[in-house]
Amino acid sequence: MSYLEAKEKYSDFGIDTEIAMDKLRTVPVSLHCWQGDDVRGFDTDPSKPLTGGIQTTGNYPYRARTPEELMADIDEVLKLVPGRVKMNLHASYAVFENGDWADRDRLEPKHFKKWVDFCKERGLGCDFNPTFFSHPKCDPLTLSSPDEKTRRFWIDHGKACIRISQYLASELGQKCVMNIWTGDGFKDIPGDRLGPRVRYKEAIDEILSEPYDFALVKPCIEPKVFGIGVEAYTAGSAEFALSYAAFNRDKCIPLMDNGHYHPTEVVSDKIPALLTFFPEIALHVTRPIRWDSDHVVLFDDETREIAREIVRCGGLDGRVNIALDYFDASINRVCAWAVGFRNLQKALLFALLQPNDELKKLQDEGDFTKLMVIQEELKTAPFGDIWDEYCRRCQSPEDGEWFKEALRYEKEILSKRG
Numbered sequence: 001m002s003y004l005e006a007k008e009k010y011s012d013f014g015i016d017t018e019i020a021m022d023k024l025r026t027v028p029v030s031l032h033c034w035q036g037d038d039v040r041g042f043d044t045d046p047s048k049p050l051t052g053g054i055q056t057t058g059n060y061p062y063r064a065r066t067p068e069e070l071m072a073d074i075d076e077v078l079k080l081v082p083g084r085v086k087m088n089l090h091a092s093y094a095v096f097e098n099g100d101w102a103d104r105d106r107l108e109p110k111h112f113k114k115w116v117d118f119c120k121e122r123g124l125g126c127d128f129n130p131t132f133f134s135h136p137k138c139d140p141l142t143l144s145s146p147d148e149k150t151r152r153f154w155i156d157h158g159k160a161c162i163r164i165s166q167y168l169a170s171e172l173g174q175k176c177v178m179n180i181w182t183g184d185g186f187k188d189i190p191g192d193r194l195g196p197r198v199r200y201k202e203a204i205d206e207i208l209s210e211p212y213d214f215a216l217v218k219p220c221i222e223p224k225v226f227g228i229g230v231e232a233y234t235a236g237s238a239e240f241a242l243s244y245a246a247f248n249r250d251k252c253i254p255l256m257d258n259g260h261y262h263p264t265e266v267v268s269d270k271i272p273a274l275l276t277f278f279p280e281i282a283l284h285v286t287r288p289i290r291w292d293s294d295h296v297v298l299f300d301d302e303t304r305e306i307a308r309e310i311v312r313c314g315g316l317d318g319r320v321n322i323a324l325d326y327f328d329a330s331i332n333r334v335c336a337w338a339v340g341f342r343n344l345q346k347a348l349l350f351a352l353l354q355p356n357d358e359l360k361k362l363q364d365e366g367d368f369t370k371l372m373v374i375q376e377e378l379k380t381a382p383f384g385d386i387w388d389e390y391c392r393r394c395q396s397p398e399d400g401e402w403f404k405e406a407l408r409y410e411k412e413i414l415s416k417r418g
C-alpha cells in the first residue's frame with residue numbers, strides 16, 4: 001500500500017497523518033551515550049566492574065573505548081534514526097584534554113566542552129547525569145553514607161553537575177534534564193531504614209542549593225525498587241523519590257524508569273497519575289525482563305502504552321521529558337541504539353495516529369464496546385506505510401535499509417577496533 005492509500009485509511013478513522021508526522025518531528029528524545037561503551041565512561045579504570053546495582057551483560061566486540069570512538073558511533077546512530085535527537089551524558093564521560101584529569105567532585109564545564117561542540121555542530125540539546133557509581137569513593141554508599149567524608153565528596157559531585165547542566169543548557173539553548181540516581185542500598189535486611197533516607201534527603205537538599213535557572217535546568221530524582229547486590233533495600237525508593245519531588249516542586253521533577261518497579265506495575269498508568277499533580281515529569285524508557293535488565297526497547301505493548309499516555313496527556317509539549325536508558329553488550333551496540341530509538345519513535349507515531357479525542361468521548365459516554373473495537377482495529381491499520389513515509393521525510397533510512405548501513409559500519413569501522 002502506498003502512503004496516500006494509508007493516509008486515506010487513517011482519515012476514515014478521523015486521523016490526520018500529516019499532523020501526526022509533523023508533530024513527532026518536533027519532539028526531542030534523549031539518546032543515552034552509555035549504550036556505546038557498556039556504561040564505562042572515561043574517568044575511571046575501564047577494567048573495573050560496573051557497580052551501583054546495575055550490570056551490563058554480553059561480550060560483543062567493538063565497544064567504544066575513547067571519546068572519539070563514542071562520538072563516531074553516535075554519529076552513525078544519528079544517520080540511522082528519524083526524529084529529533086537530544087544527547088544524554090553521564091558525568092563519567094568527561095573529556096580530559098592534555099592529561100588534566102579531575103575527580104568527580106572537581107568536574108567543571110570545560111570538561112564537557114568537547115561534547116558541547118559535538119552537540120552544537122549537530123544542533124542537539126543535551127541532558128546530564130551525575131555519576132554516583134563505579135568509583136572508588138562509593139563506600140559502597142554515596143549520598144546516604146553515614147561517613148561524612150564520603151557524603152561530602154558526592155554532594156560536591158552533585159553540585160559540580162548542577163553547574164555543568166547549567167552550562168550545557170545555556171550553551172545549547174535547550175533545557176537540560178539532570179537526573180539524580182544512586183544505587184545506595186543493602187543486600188540484606190537493614191537495621192536502619194530511616195537514617196540513610198534522611199541523609200539522602202539532606203544531601204539532595206544541599207545539591208539543589210547550588211544556584212541554577214529552573215526554567216533551563218531540570219533536576220530529577222529517579223527511584224528504584226532494588227538492584228543487583230541491593231536486593232533488600234534501596235534508599236531512593238519510589239515513595240522517597242516521589243515525596244522529595246512533591247515537596248520540592250520549585251526545584252526538581254520526578255523521573256520514572258519503567259525497569260524500576262515491581263514486575264506487574266506499569267509506568268504507562270503512572271504517567272497520568274503524576275501529571276495530575278506535577279507540571280513536568282521525566283521518563284527513562286527501557287525494557288525490563290524479570291528484573292531491571294535494561295534490554296533494548298521494543299515496539300511492544302507497554303512501550304506503545306507509555307507513548308499513548310504521553311500523547312494523550314499532552315506530554316509532547318514539554319510536560320514529559322523522554323529519554324532512553326538501556327545497555328546491551330551482547331549485540332552490535334550501534335544497532336542496539338538504533339533499534340531502541342526507532343522503536344520509541346514508532347511507538348510515539350503509533351500513539352499520534354490514534355483517535356484520542358474520540359476514544360475519550362466513547363469512554364465518557366460509556367460506550368465501552370466501540371472503545372474496544374476501534375482500539376483493536378487500529379492495531380492492523382496500515383501503520384507501516386506511515387512509518388516509512390515518516391522516515392523518508394526525516395531523510396532517514398526505512399526499515400530494511402538502515403540495517404545494511406549499520407552492517408557496513410561494523411565491517412568498515414568497528415571491526416578495525418582491537
Ligand code: RNT
Pocket residue numbers: 034039054129181222224257284292325
Ligand atoms: C539505573 C538507572 C540509571 C542508570 C543510568 C546509567 O538503574 O536506571 O538511570 O541506568 O543513569
Ligand code: ZN
Pocket residue numbers: 222257284325
Ligand atoms: Zn534509569
